[in-house]
Amino acid sequence: MSNERESLAVGGQAVMEGVMMRNGDNLSIAVRRPQGDIVVRNRPWFSITRRQIFTRPYLRGFPLLLETMINGIKALNISAELAMEAENGEIKPWQLVLTLLAALLFAVGLFVVAPHLITMLLNFFNISGGVEGFSFHLWDGAIKFGIFLLYIWAISRIPEIARVFQYHGAEHKAISAYENNAVPVTVEAALRESRLHPRCGTTFLLFVLSIAIILHVLLLPLLLLIWTPESALQKHSVVIVLKLLLMIPISALAYETIRYAARLENSILGRILRAPGLLLQTLTTREPDAGQLATALVALNEALKSGDYYDEAPVETPPYTVLPEPAKNTR
Numbered sequence: 063m064s065n066e067r068e069s070l071a072v073g074g075q076a077v078m079e080g081v082m083m084r085n086g087d088n089l090s091i092a093v094r095r096p097q098g099d100i101v102v103r104n105r106p107w108f109s110i111t112r113r114q115i116f117t118r119p120y121l122r123g124f125p126l127l128l129e130t131m132i133n134g135i136k137a138l139n140i141s142a143e144l145a146m147e148a149e150n151g152e153i154k155p156w157q158l159v160l161t162l163l164a165a166l167l168f169a170v171g172l173f174v175v176a177p178h179l180i181t182m183l184l185n186f187f188n189i190s191g192g193v194e195g196f197s198f199h200l201w202d203g204a205i206k207f208g209i210f211l212l213y214i215w216a217i218s219r220i221p222e223i224a225r226v227f228q229y230h231g232a233e234h235k236a237i238s239a240y241e242n243n244a245v246p247v248t249v250e251a252a253l254r255e256s257r258l259h260p261r262c263g264t265t266f267l268l269f270v271l272s273i274a275i276i277l278h279v280l281l282l283p284l285l286l287l288i289w290t291p292e293s294a295l296q297k298h299s300v301v302i303v304l305k306l307l308l309m310i311p312i313s314a315l316a317y318e319t320i321r322y323a324a325r326l327e328n329s330i331l332g333r334i335l336r337a338p339g340l341l342l343q344t345l346t347t348r349e350p351d352a353g354q355l356a357t358a359l360v361a362l363n364e365a366l367k368s369g370d371y372y373d374e375a376p377v378e379t380p381p382y383t384v385l386p387e388p389a390k391n392t393r
Contacts, residue, residue: 072240075134075137077138081232083365087107091140100356100381100383103144104368104384107133108132120311121314124314135161194287210267234256235255236252236355249356262339264342269320277308359377
């Protein structure tokens, strides 16, 4: 999206009863508490990509994916504490590691192992070909995509997740109002914006999934031609491990693709590349109410004030309280 503020590119994420906004190396988490007041916590963005090598095209995608997951889990934990007015302190490193591992194991089980096992069952009934052939991986990709859509649809039926999806829409609307140079950025201006945004993480996940299907179909049969284990168990285990290893180049390609699509702006090719992600966002976002938009604007305002790239763009917000970082427990 080309405009005066493109270089400032604020990003965000929906959290529990609120929104997190990132501006450079800082992020702001705004949460509406049960009694209606809005509180904010500002904190540094945890980065694993400060080394020059991790900023280069086709090398930055996978580290950025891990970095985003780590900061997202931290933001969700903080928002849960603020929303429930708990005082559990900052998430401990071992808790973060366990949470991240649990999330990764769940994703691997649901989107890698389960489709593979279902495709093996189809092969048993002679519906798909063997793992050495293209048809096996075409079926695997189709099942993976179906599980992904079914998973998003299923969690959207959970009331708590539905509210998170409303805040997801509020985040998009607030950022769009800012990027489209609304002066000032108000709830009314944000309401007029679309809840869909081309830089959404949902679009990135869709690119990851699509590129994974293509590379699995093209590369895995060729790799098995070079070396094929003797036993069926070893063969399928090797394929699953190869799928996991391919996540590194897949995430790198997906990240560069989404950046390329953004540079194309409103060209025909750009619209074609962005269309599937925007369509998927109709499931992962919902129309927010005025209170949720106001919370998103508070996060945006704090991110603009405390981030690396200061912008004097006026943002109209309700009263809110900025909370200090909790004291670390040294025991």
